[in-house]
Amino acid sequence: MPFKDPVKRKEYYLKNKEKRSEYMKQYRLKNKEKTAEYTKEYRFKNREKVVEYNRNYNKDYYKKNKEQILQQNKEYRETHKEEILQYKKDYREIHKEKIAKKKKEYYKTDRGIKKHRISSWKIQKVKEDNWDLLYDIYMNTDRCDICDVELIDGSWCNQGKCLDHDHYTGYYRGILCQKCNKRDDKGL
16 A cells, blocks of 8 residues: 555545546556456445445436436327337237236236226226225225115125216215115205
8 A cells, every 4th residue: 555644545546537537547457358357247246235235326416417308208109109119019019918918917906996996986986085085985985875675785786886976066975775775865
């Protein structure tokens, strides 16, 4: 080590920064295979450390350049719109069975069931500001709001659970059984 004193060492390195940088660049060019092998071994031995470093570096970089990255992504999507659509179409065609299987599995999960239920309400033109709250009310209601009969979720019998809504305004009125939902004079 040229200097034992840390202050002098720092001064020397700062003074010769460009010279050292050029030397290292030339060294790497002359010894490409050797440095590539060393890098490969280092990354293999310190895999977790390297992954953690890269993850943190990427997060910091994104935070510093978020607006620029978002703008670049937006511009790319606009200029390559047709290519992206074609890629997605080709992917769906090639992986049709895989996508169908994943979709089927997803709609068996609690999250998938919730999404499907809310989507069906939206198709029926139900209007709501807080879908999560409405879903929680629906799931936690076990008796009809009119006749007080015990409700069975997912059943189409008279005791099947229904979300009643006004067909003119679209707003939610209550959770009813199938029988009460079909009546004209609901009394709500």
